[in-house]
Amino acid sequence: MNPLLAEAISQADALTRAALGGGCPVKSRPSKRGTVSNATPQALGLDGAELTGHMDLTGSWFQRVEAAGGYLNFFPAPAWYCAAVEQLPPVGPEVDLLPLNVDFPATIHPEDWAFWQALRGTAPDPALMARQDAANPGWLVRYTARRLADLELRADAALDWTAERRQLLWTLAQFPQEGNRRRMAGYLLMLAGKIWDVGPQNLPLALNRHGQAVITAGLRQVLAEKPCEAR
Numbered sequence: 001m002n003p004l005l006a007e008a009i010s011q012a013d014a015l016t017r018a019a020l021g022g023g024c025p026v027k028s029r030p031s032k033r034g035t036v037s038n039a040t041p042q043a044l045g046l047d048g049a050e051l052t053g054h055m056d057l058t059g060s061w062f063q064r065v066e067a068a069g070g071y072l073n074f075f076p077a078p079a080w081y082c083a084a085v086e087q088l089p090p091v092g093p094e095v096d097l098l099p100l101n102v103d104f105p106a107t108i109h110p111e112d113w114a115f116w117q118a119l120r121g122t123a124p125d126p127a128l129m130a131r132q133d134a135a136n137p138g139w140l141v142r143y144t145a146r147r148l149a150d151l152e153l154r155a156d157a158a159l160d161w162t163a164e165r166r167q168l169l170w171t172l173a174q175f176p177q178e179g180n181r182r183r184m185a186g187y188l189l190m191l192a193g194k195i196w197d198v199g200p201q202n203l204p205l206a207l208n209r210h211g212q213a214v215i216t217a218g219l220r221q222v223l224a225e226k227p228c229e230a231r
Helices: 003-020 040-044 048-052 078-084 110-120 137-152 163-173 181-198 205-222
Strands: 028-030 036-038 062-068 071-076
Touching: 003 028, 003 036, 003 048, 003 062, 003 071, 003 078, 040 071, 048 062, 048 071, 078 163, 110 137, 110 181, 110 205, 137 181, 137 205, 163 181, 163 205, 181 205
Parallel strands: none
Antiparallel strands: 028 036, 036 071, 062 071
């Protein structure tokens, strides 16, 4: 997880404790909506909207906090996104890709095989591993890293924090620095899917660079253990 995301979560905890005015336990977490959420008001039967009125966000990473569905939702300020994009994992060695026009059945790429084993915990179907398209999760992750590297040279360097770009950086910031291989593989597959939902051609330069860095760094962690050989 990006250190700035951890810092934002800690700030949300502190702001919630201060608004409660006591030692009530609180536990904030990153939500899928691209916010930091805290369920303490719901758990304690409190009025979340009333709590937000007692919060001073000055000096924090948040631009506003809203109560919805019993939760407090803290929305990061643009400054958080600008800072977070500079603290993502560094770019690692490039991952070699097979040509895109491989005749089927293609030779199984060992990285695809290892990725599938990490994702499912079992040996994958060799026929599926031979595919050179998005139906093969391992191929999709490797292909995404290469495309991001290619797009970096042509991308617009302006950091215009649209909703799509904020969501992508939010996902990048949750990159697990440590963890088991299955969790890592699942995260990388989700990240690759989000990148293609956004559209790499629309990403700013910094997100191309760091998106590639996260995917390649994660793939190296997945491959840290020796994979079983394809049979």
